[in-house]
Amino acid sequence: MKTSIATVSVSGNLREKLEAIAAAGFSAIEIFEQDFIADEGTPRDVGRIVRDHGLEIALFQPFRDFEGLPGALRTKAFDRAERKFDLMQELGTDLVLFCSSVHPQALGGIDRAAEDFAELGERAAKRGIRVGYEALAWGTHVNDHRDAWEIVRRADHPNIGLIVDSFHTLGRKIDPNTIRRIPGDKIFFVQLADAPMIEMDLLYWSRHFRNMPGEGDLAVTDFMRAVVATGYNGPVSLEIFNDQFRQGNPRTVARDGYRSLINLMDDVRRNEPEVAMPLPNLPPKVEVTGTSFIEFASRGDDAEKLRKQLEVLGFAKTGQHVDKKVALWQQGDIRVIINEQPHDFAGSAYNMHGTCVCDFGLDVGSAADTVTRAKALGATMFSQPLSEGQIDIPVIRGLGGSLLHFLDQSEKLAPVWETEFAPVEADTSGVGLKRVDHVAQTMTYDDMLSWSLFYTSLFDMKQSPMFDVTDPDGLVRSRAMEAKSGKFRITLNGAETHRTLAGAFLADSFGAPVQHIAMATDDIFATARKLADRGFASLPISGNYYDDLAARFDLPAEQLAQMQELNILYDRDDQGEFFQIYSQSIPGGLFVEVLERRAGYAGYGAPNAPMRIAAQKRLARAKDMPRN
Numbered sequence: 001m002k003t004s005i006a007t008v009s010v011s012g013n014l015r016e017k018l019e020a021i022a023a024a025g026f027s028a029i030e031i032f033e034q035d036f037i038a039d040e041g042t043p044r045d046v047g048r049i050v051r052d053h054g055l056e057i058a059l060f061q062p063f064r065d066f067e068g069l070p071g072a073l074r075t076k077a078f079d080r081a082e083r084k085f086d087l088m089q090e091l092g093t094d095l096v097l098f099c100s101s102v103h104p105q106a107l108g109g110i111d112r113a114a115e116d117f118a119e120l121g122e123r124a125a126k127r128g129i130r131v132g133y134e135a136l137a138w139g140t141h142v143n144d145h146r147d148a149w150e151i152v153r154r155a156d157h158p159n160i161g162l163i164v165d166s167f168h169t170l171g172r173k174i175d176p177n178t179i180r181r182i183p184g185d186k187i188f189f190v191q192l193a194d195a196p197m198i199e200m201d202l203l204y205w206s207r208h209f210r211n212m213p214g215e216g217d218l219a220v221t222d223f224m225r226a227v228v229a230t231g232y233n234g235p236v237s238l239e240i241f242n243d244q245f246r247q248g249n250p251r252t253v254a255r256d257g258y259r260s261l262i263n264l265m266d267d268v269r270r271n272e273p274e275v276a277m278p279l280p281n282l283p284p285k286v287e288v289t290g291t292s293f294i295e296f297a298s299r300g301d302d303a304e305k306l307r308k309q310l311e312v313l314g315f316a317k318t319g320q321h322v323d324k325k326v327a328l329w330q331q332g333d334i335r336v337i338i339n340e341q342p343h344d345f346a347g348s349a350y351n352m353h354g355t356c357v358c359d360f361g362l363d364v365g366s367a368a369d370t371v372t373r374a375k376a377l378g379a380t381m382f383s384q385p386l387s388e389g390q391i392d393i394p395v396i397r398g399l400g401g402s403l404l405h406f407l408d409q410s411e412k413l414a415p416v417w418e419t420e421f422a423p424v425e426a427d428t429s430g431v432g433l434k435r436v437d438h439v440a441q442t443m444t445y446d447d448m449l450s451w452s453l454f455y456t457s458l459f460d461m462k463q464s465p466m467f468d469v470t471d472p473d474g475l476v477r478s479r480a481m482e483a484k485s486g487k488f489r490i491t492l493n494g495a496e497t498h499r500t501l502a503g504a505f506l507a508d509s510f511g512a513p514v515q516h517i518a519m520a521t522d523d524i525f526a527t528a529r530k531l532a533d534r535g536f537a538s539l540p541i542s543g544n545y546y547d548d549l550a551a552r553f554d555l556p557a558e559q560l561a562q563m564q565e566l567n568i569l570y571d572r573d574d575q576g577e578f579f580q581i582y583s584q585s586i587p588g589g590l591f592v593e594v595l596e597r598r599a600g601y602a603g604y605g606a607p608n609a610p611m612r613i614a615a616q617k618r619l620a621r622a623k624d625m626p627r628n
């Protein structure tokens with residue numbers, strides 16, 4: 001399968017775009033005329049430069065306002081087309097996109113347009129050029145691929161075909177299965193884009209908000225399934241107009257594009273098993289069945305403080321690495337590692353971010369398959385020399401350069417804890433923390449789509465819609481992601497300004513990936529009491545909050561009083577109830593949440609987030625105040 005991307009999709013000048021597109025693994029481009037015009041090279045130079053990057057020009061675009069014009073305007077449109085055919089021959093491409101007309105003088109009429117294309121087909125054939133016709137969702141007379149197809153059908157010329165674009169079809173809510181009626185050899189090219197579901201003017205939505213397949217809300221997989229069912233086997237190309245991507249890092253955007261395309265085609269292959277497709281056989285999306293460990297990089301006094309915090313939280317040191325300054329702490333099914341090695345990966349993570357979560361371990365069915373899928377999706381691999389007796393755990397790079405390890409029950413990986421850690425006698429009764437519920441990752445807002453895609457393309461996860469969390473000093477975008485098993489959850493938080501708590505964390509830690517860790521108990525009140533006995537400093541919550549709870553919910557007065565005493569926050573959904581307590585900050589500016597989900601509550605206490613953030617900021621300000 002030829003993978004392609006339109007040059008408009010990434011930022012930079014044409015040469016920077018080509019670098020990024022080639023590096024991401026694409027085999028072809030759609031060259032946007034503007035990108036070409038802005039370049040200093042002659043058409044021949046540009047064609048050569050593209051090919052020197054190992055790329056093919058699969059399409060030249062767009063040619064606007066061609067069909068249905070009267071008299072002199074019509075003649076002029078044909079002249080213009082001839083000029084562009086000259087240019088295409090110099091560039092070295094044989095396919096051009098004509099988009100449906102928005103010209104104020106265009107007359108409309110299916111047969112008129114078909115005649116224009118039949119004549120154009122004759123002219124194109126003389127040059128060995130093919131013309132694809134695309135219905136823009138806002139075209140004056142033609143704005144539906146079914147009408148564009150009717151024009152192509154009536155033009156009845158081998159050099160005239162159809163171009164379908166998922167945005168124009170799905171954005172107009174046209175059933176993509178209508179594409180199944182079109183012969184595959186009359187579809188000359190396929191453009192893909194997703195978009196978030198927002199009610200707005202189609203043209204504006206298309207030009208500013210498209211995103212990569214899987215990043216938005218459109219049924220791009222259904223669209224592509226319909227396309228492959230026709231027998232189409234030409235290039236599959238991303239055409240993404242997006243303001244954020246235009247100012248983003250071209251390499252990241254191109255990499256995400258490639259990832260989204262591989263992921264999409266893999267989905268299509270699995271959903272249309274009867275259709276033969278020249279695609280590599282990837283392992284399926286990975287089911288994460290739990291968080292195996294969370295590893296902190298720390299050192300010296302910071303590490304001492306972290307150990308104290310873990311003790312207060314009811315953790316006990318249960319293992320010491322046989323060869324390294326690495327300790328294992330446990331409670332329930334939770335494993336926390338404190339890594340004080342000065343030189344290897346944790347050492348450099350500490351030097352960069354201070355105390356931080358540098359690694360995560362995830363339980364999966366097959367660690368080897370997980371890495372195979374990750375590689376095919378263009379994930380960044382990682383390796384460092386192993387020490388004597390150390391087990392080589394499959395690993396890739398995750399958010400902020402942190403590491404994601406994969407563990408399974410294979411003979412090689414299952415014995416990792418007993419092999420690498422010498423047991424330490426300890427009282428492991430704890431305070432009732434049972435498992436990691438979720439980890440909250442913080443990033444810049446611009447990186448959120450990228451990391452959502454990272455998780456949803458590799459793992460079998462569903463994601464909630466984005467929502468805004470109100471910080472007193474700005475908005476933080478947030479989105480929860482959950483493994484289908486329900487046993488692995490993360491929240492992604494995108495900060496737009498350094499003044500928000502999430503933004504300040506990101507700035508102060510130079511991009512540390514984890515801002516908070518939430519651990520679950522089966523009895524929040526018992527756990528909260530035990531924590532208080534151990535000297536746990538919970539985040540103080542305002543009395544106003546509890547007055548408001550009393551007004552919103554019918555909670556027993558006694559329970560409400562206990563919640564207020566213990567700083568327990570509350571929420572409810574149509575399934576069940578939710579209780580949460582936050583810690584004050586721990587080394588590295590992180591914090592811990594202790595929670596209880598009752599009867600299948602599925603959320604994260606989102607309504608409490610603004611109060612929690614305000615409380616954290618109030619506390620930080622109080623701590624900064626001179627004490628005289």
Ligand SMILES: O=C(O)c1ccc(O)c(O)c1
Pocket residue numbers: 061062097099134136165191206207239
């Ligand atoms: O926004 C546009 O004008 C435009 C141009 C060419 C395309 O292929 C397209 O989908 C949109």
Ligand SMILES: [Mg+2]
Pocket residue numbers: 134165191239
């Ligand atoms: Mg298009």
